[in-house]
Amino acid sequence: xxxxxxxxxxxxxxxxxxxxxxxxxxxxxxxxxxxxxxxxxxxxxxxxxxxxxxxxxxxxxxxxxxxxxxxxxxxxxxxxxxxxxxxxxxxxxxxxxxxxxxxxxxxxxxxxxxxxxxxxxxxxxxxxxxxxxxxxxxxxxxxxxxxxxxxxxxxxxxxxxxxxxxxxxxxxxxxxxxxxxxxxxxxxxxxxxxxxxxxxxxxxxxxxxxxxxxxxxxxxxxxxxxxxxxxxxxxxxxxxxxxxxxxxxxxxxxxxxxxxxxxxxxxxxxxxxxxxxxxxx
Numbered sequence: 002x003x004x005x006x007x008x009x010x011x012x013x014x015x016x017x018x019x020x021x022x023x024x025x026x027x028x029x030x031x032x033x034x035x036x037x038x039x040x041x042x043x044x045x046x047x048x049x050x051x052x053x054x055x056x057x058x059x060x061x062x063x064x065x066x067x068x069x070x071x072x073x074x075x076x077x078x079x080x081x082x083x084x085x086x087x088x089x090x091x092x093x094x095x096x097x098x099x100x101x102x103x104x105x106x107x108x109x110x111x112x113x114x115x116x117x118x119x120x121x122x123x124x125x126x127x128x129x130x131x132x133x134x135x136x137x138x139x140x141x142x143x144x145x146x147x148x149x150x151x152x153x154x155x156x157x158x159x160x161x162x163x164x165x166x167x168x169x170x171x172x173x174x175x176x177x178x179x180x181x182x183x184x185x186x187x188x189x190x191x192x193x194x195x196x197x198x199x200x201x202x203x204x205x206x207x208x209x210x211x212x213x214x215x216x217x218x219x220x221x222x223x224x225x226x227x228x229x230x231x232x233x234x235x236x237x238x239x240x241x242x243x244x245x246x247x248x249x250x251x252x253x254x255x256x257x258x259x260x261x262x263x264x265x266x267x268x269x270x271x272x273x274x275x276x277x278x279x280x281x282x
């Protein structure tokens with residue numbers, strides 16, 4: 002199987018970014034782009050290249066050749082910047098194909114990340130027969146992290162486990178991140194959403210690496226797809242979420258997930274306040 006295929010999820014509404022725009026110190030032109038386009042397309046740094054460009058460039062430098070970009074059907078901003086064809090747009094050194102996340106009948110917002118990846122795999126059936134790496138569009142994953150997920154491994158699936166203490170975010174923000182229960186052999190045992198302080202302390206007492214999931218995974222497509230289809234709705238968010246599909250997967254021994262431990266900061270673009278962190282790009 003070809004492991005050099007990357008799915009980037011860029012179908013969200015960027016609601017927090019849009020809410021924070023008006024009170025920011027951005028230029029009028031940047032505010033206009035940030036208000037109307039996905040946050041991964043906001044110009045950054047002296048070269049004014051968006052996060053999506055740097056993200057795909059890092060993936061290409063790690064060895065990826067093809068990118069499947071999940072967007073909403075109303076993706077004119079992506080077409081203007083990345084390319085207007087449905088498939089085979091040459092961008093940042095990769096061939097980029099669009100996968101469109103359609104709204105189910107009766108809904109006014111997307112059905113979630115598990116649904117997004119499911120629709121991508123239905124539109125591009127070859128992904129069901131490949132190893133695929135999946136990540137967010139609003140995090141700048143490093144070349145090192147991408148390379149780890151392309152390296153040979155002893156399991157069908159893998160993810161990056163970020164050391165909680167290496168993430169340069171506020172304490173309040175870090176406290177909301179899901180942490181991972183990892184076996185001594187390095188396999189994922191559980192993803193714990195919104196862990197309480199007592200749970201975090203219990204991991205601090207037993208490990209110098211508290212693993213945080215930042216939504217970058219590698220899966221064998223054929224094994225992943227059924228869990229995407231059968232993923233239940235999160236009752237609070239009313240969405241099908243990829244981490245829940247992962248939890249369902251690891252209940253079966255065939256779906257071992259190797260955790261690659263990384264101790265580095267992961268630049269994140271959630272709100273307008275985060276834009277200053279990309280000033281050197």
